[in-house]
Amino acid sequence: MIFIVVKWTPKPELVEDFPDIVADFTKATRAEPGNLFFEWSRSLENPSEYVLVEGFRDGEAGGEHVNSAHFKAFVAEAPDVLASTPLIISQSIDADGWGEMGEIRV
Template sequence: MIFIVVKFRPKPEHVENFPQLMAEFTEATRNEPGNLWFDWSRSLEDPSEYVLVEGFRDGDAGKEHVTAEHFKKFVAETPALLASTPLIISQAIDATGWSEMGEMKVG
């Protein structure tokens, strides 16, 4: 699996509506056959920061993602909405999805 975390810092005028501005890209990515998840969160410590957690089936699915038309459009248009270059961690990991946390059990 390809596991990706990206931190985005929108310009102040786009902070509140950033999820809506990303909605088309989010929906298109979630509909990719190799996408496992594509989930946005907002930082509790810094509400002007959004965190995107992505999972793709494998490297081929990741390559399909970055060559998709919606990704090209995202890369071309999104910098105008941002205050700084996004920060990313992208790693191939030995997993097929989420697992229960071994250190904690509920119920």
């Protein structure tokens, strides 16, 4: 799996509208056959920051994502709504999705 975490900081006047701004991009990415998950959260430490956690089946699926029309359109439009360059961690890991946490059982 390609596991990606990206930190996004929208312009101050767009922080509250950011989920709506990324909605079409999110919907299109989640519809990709190789997408495992594409989940946005808001930082508890910095409410002006959003965190995106992404999973793609493999490098081929990740490549299809970055070559898709919706990704290219989003990349072209993103600088207009961001206050800073996003920060990213992208790694290939030996997993195919989420598993239960071993230290806590409910």
